[in-house]
Amino acid sequence: MLRSGTCVGAIVREAEHAESKPDFKHKMSIAQKEINESIYWLELMKETDYLTNDKFNRMNNDATEILKLITSIIKTAKSNG
Structure with missing residues (x-):
C-alpha cells in the first residue's frame, strides 16, 4: 500500500x-x-480487519476521487490528440 499509494x-x-x-x-x-x-x-486491509470500516471508507473515497481525476485527465489528453 505504501509503495503503490505514494508512487x-x-x-x-x-x-x-x-x-x-x-x-x-503513458x-x-x-x-x-x-x-x-x-x-x-x-x-x-478492510476484509482482513486491518482497517476499520470508517477508516476504509475515508481512504477509499479519497482514492476513488483520485482515480476519477486521473481517468478524466487521460480521457481529455486522448481527445486532444
Whole structure:
C-alpha cells in the first residue's frame, strides 16, 4: 500500500514534465494503474480487519476521487490528440 499509494503522486509529478503528449498519456496511465492497485490493497486491509470500516471508507473515497481525476485527465489528453 505504501509503495503503490505514494508512487501515484511521483508519477503524476513526472508526467508534468513529459517529453511528449504520448509520454504524458503513458505516465498518467501508469498512475491510474497504481491508484487502482492502492484501492485493491485498501479493500484487502478492510476484509482482513486491518482497517476499520470508517477508516476504509475515508481512504477509499479519497482514492476513488483520485482515480476519477486521473481517468478524466487521460480521457481529455486522448481527445486532444
